[in-house]
Amino acid sequence: MEDLKSILAEHPFFKGLDEEHFALIVGCASNVRIDAGKMILREGEEANHFYLIRSGKVTLQLMTPNKGPVIIETLDEGDILGWSWLVPPYTWHFDAKALELTRMIALDGKCLRNKCENDHHLGYELLKRFADIMTKRLASTRLQLLDIYGDRS
């Protein structure tokens, strides 16, 4: 548990949380190891966790009828995976697969959801942090949608 605590404390995502909230989060954390090629989460399944990637590489992908799985984004060491645990109906919108051996810290979103309902300050702190990630990913997605490399001659 001490290891988890120090890893989480060093991660920028948790910077600035007060001690009480940080202790709650550490209590919801556990280590996870996913072998290369294994699925971490699947579209449509219940979303009850989010993950902090410690090492390895994860692909976010979407199954398409004619092309098979299309990779939307890859996530690496230090990235946060998953925010569907925060938003009803709490189901994953994409698949996530370990591209190589991946070690992560899993945080129990179901447990944190309940804690956030009872402690809105904690809820706001977490939402601020996830809003930042969502904003960055939205900006990236917009750039991808522009298909900017198509028309430079």
Next chain:
Amino acid sequence: MATAPDLQSLKVDYKRNPMLPWPFQISRVKRETEDTFTIELQPLGDLEEFTFLPGQFNMIYVFGVGEIPISISGDPANPRTLVHTTRAVGSVTKAMDKMRRGDILGIRGPYGTPWPIDHANGQDVVFVAGGIGLAPLRPALYEVVAQRERYGKVVLLYGTRTPSDVLFRQELENWRARFDLEIYVTVDRAMSGWRGNVGVVTNLISRAPFDPRNTMAFVCGPEVMMRFTTMELHKRGVDNDHIFVSMERNMKCAIGLCGHCQFGSVFVCKDGPVFRYNQIKDMLVKWEI
């Protein structure tokens, strides 16, 4: 922190008639991707060498079709072979795409401001390329690699559309195999067989290994990509005076006479194409320009 270089002072004098195309013969055509190709050219007549600086461009004349500006993508240390890489998108580049070894093109150049590589001495050097924007950066990469000991960390962040659009694949693999270059490639989309990175090139900046307080960054790609790249570099702590971008406009005469490439108060052909970011950043978001 070093002072920003005056790019105009780095330009080489143009000795030939700047409006007269010089005949060059194609010695090799290499297909890079489905729509992108590289041509190697040798000068004809009494011109033995074609010296240029990384970042400069030529006006390429396909006789009977038209003339367009294309950046030089070859090695400045090899002035006997002129190299250009381009996508077949317009009438001139589509005509070029059909040309083969032995065919003749007209060349005017080299024109424009170069990447101020020498001013990066002792600093980390970060290249950020998007799509075909890797081609105008390649001569600068050659130069930095040839004098590797003069620089700190050397990082290339390269983003393109899909894995099949990756340019200069063999060269990137060779550079990646070295222990003194950091090469990161990302694509905007990929199928599940791709084991590399997926995501926009700007995402690579926050984790790339360089010291932002002692870095010079050279950026080339679509304008939108360059805007977001410069924002990320600035966020990381790179001074705007140390960021250089290569602009593209409708260049016609290439010597600042015709005004086609006017960009606010500057002409891209004469005052650019390489600009210090601070010089043009306000104009990049003015749509009237």
